[in-house]
Amino acid sequence: MRRLFIQFYLLLMASFVVAVLLIGSLYEGTAERVGNRYLEYLVQDSLDRLSQELAEMPADQWSAHMTQYAKHLGMALHTAPLSAQPLEAEDLAFLAAGNIVLMEADDTFIQRIGQSDRVLVVGPVPYLSFLHQLRWVDVGLLLGLGLSLGLPILWWLRPHWRGLQQLVATAQRLGAGDLQARVSLPTGSSLAELGQTFDQMAERLQASIAGRKLLTDAMAHELRTPLGRLRYRLAMLASPLSDSEERAIGRDLATLEHLIDDMLTYGRLTQPGFRLTPGDWELVAWARGHLTEWQALGPQCRLSLVCDLAVLPWRGDLALLERAMDNLVANALRHARQQVQVRLQCQDEQIWLSVADDGPGVPAEAVERVFEPFLRLDESRNRRTGGAGLGLAIVRSIAQAHGGRACLLPSAQGAHFCLQLPVHLDTNGHATLTDGTSAQG
Template sequence: MRRLFIQFYLLLVGCFTLAILLIGLVYQVSAERAGDRYLERMMQGSLGLLTGELARLPPAHWPARMAEQSRQLNLPLQIGALANQPLAREDQAFLAAGNIVIVEEDDTFLQRIRGTDQVLIVGPVPYLSYLHELHWVDVGLLLAIGLSLGLPILLWLRPHWRGLQRLEQTARRVGDGDLSSRTGLPPGSSLGQVGRTFDQMTEQLQAMLASRKQLTDAIAHELRTPLVRLRYRLAMLDPQPHEEERQGLERDLGALDALIEEMLTYARLDRPELPLQCSDVELGDWAQSRLADWQALRPEKRLERLVPGARLPWRGDVRLLDRALENLVGNALRHAGSRVTLRMELQQAHYLLTVSDDGPGIDPALAPQIFEPFVRLDQSRDRRTGGAGLGLAIVRRIARHHGGEVALLPSAKGASFCLKLPVHLDTNRHQPLTEADHEQP
């Protein structure tokens, strides 16, 4: 808002100054030149008589005559050599031709005494000095008027300023998850209609999110109830199905249960008001403590941890970090040929947690899609490998809730995902959760 005031003020003052300069230019071209010509003609008569008289007198009588004439005109009079006058060549030629020259630097009039190389110098003339002083007075008045414009502009902009500030504060609170926040602008405000529209949008957004949460909870409850019944009836079947068929049914029921859990997790993370349960942790030690659990997902494949010698202290929601790394490491182990690497490093104000595998890799052209929910890839990374298609979408939600991001890095072999987290969790953690940013760290 301060920038808006400054821009508007500078624009108004600039336009005002330009208009005054144009008016001054017209005045200078017309009025000042006309005044100078009138003054020259007026002085030409007096100076012409005096220089004509001096031309007829011997030079020895000039001082007495000039002293007498100086008292009559009440102006200083003196005589100087034409060659010594600080004039341009054109002005000297103009003066040598018998014309009057006005020297603005010292406010004097010059006219050559006919038949000599001497010049009659009249001045400084008070009127010319007054014109110069009046010029600076005009400049000062223009500056004072320009500065005085700031007060009415400020008085006019102040209610708009306060209204925009309330809109900005409300938008920030809504962005931070407080959907009950309202602008509360008075009806007479110039931004009242904008505020009411914003409040209506917030109310609709609040109602939509509440309805979606109720729908998600209801669907999860309604789906889990028949799952429990199916497991019970499967256990009560008599005679029991073959072991292979029973294991297939258990796998399908487990996949459906995992899908419900993934959907609930994604729905919770999709809410901007999700509170983080922050705690302090050293990332290297934490990853070492979780390494055995991740390795148990695919014991036949090798999982390595690469960390720098320095410690990596971090503050954030360790529960969500565990879920994000488990999804990335689990995907890598599922698609790797034989080896997965977890690398942790510090880069400026961010930690880079990179998970790489030696599997078939991912087409870089598909990078903008893989973090969207329920998106599956072709070739080897498809539905046959398991998963609900929500793992990477959940990782991105977790990263953004911490003010970070996740990206697919270029890799010569296999796939490489980098989870970028700020070293210090700041208040700017609520990034747009629906915007697909794919900036690589």
């Protein structure tokens, strides 16, 4: 609120000052100038007579005559050398023509006495001194008026700010997974229409996410039943299948089961309010222990592990990390020609678990979308390699749940996927409502 108030107040004050300056310049150019000119006319007549009288009498009588004349005029009078006056050439010419000159520095009028080298000085003139003092009063009044504008602005802005705070708080609750959060602003609020629109959006979002989860869960669970029946009936066939037919059917059934498992996992990871089960782990020994299991996913390729560290402590959900790395390694082994390399690193409080293969790689136009669910890259990673397009989406969701990211690093050959996770984190604070955009390394 402070920032919004300051911006609005400064804008109002700037507009106010500009308006005052315009009005002040207009006043100074008309009324004040006319008033000064009128005063000059009044003083001109008195000074003309006095200067003429002084020019006709000896200089030793000037003082007494000016004292008597000052009482009649009501202003101080004295003479001064012409050379001591701070005058420009045009002012001197103006004096030589018999005119008077206003000295704004000390609020006095001067007129040359005849053709002598002295001038008659009248003042300070009370009216001019009052005008100067009035300018400071005007400045003080303007400052006081400007400061007093802050109170009504604050009073007017406060209910708007409260409505905005409710919107922000509700948006934060929605982002944290509380789909029941609503703004519910009163009808009298100036932001009531915005709040109603926001609540309608939240309701549609809740219905969309709930419907998607319900559909995914229902499909996955419903598919498990016929799959179980198929396995049972295949086992009870009167005439047994050939080994090749049995292996083919087994692969198809395993693919369906894997798809169902991926759908359930992805639905659980993207569900609002999803929470991890964190623990403290050492990843170097864990990776070495899983190397044999990963190699079994693709025996036709050579799998190697590179780690420059003896130990690599980490806090997070190990079961989800295993799932993410299984997906990355299996994906690399499916598309590699000869070898896959798994590397563990630690940089800037970030753990990097990367998997690189020497396969055809990912097309440049698909780099931005490679972590999207159900994406199929038919040119290089076609359907014959298996998979349902959810493996990398699951990897990204697991990374985001830990406050990290999954990305595709530049590579001269093949694909180089990387899972970046914080070493230390609050693991229950990073679940997301919807799929974010993939980050490219």
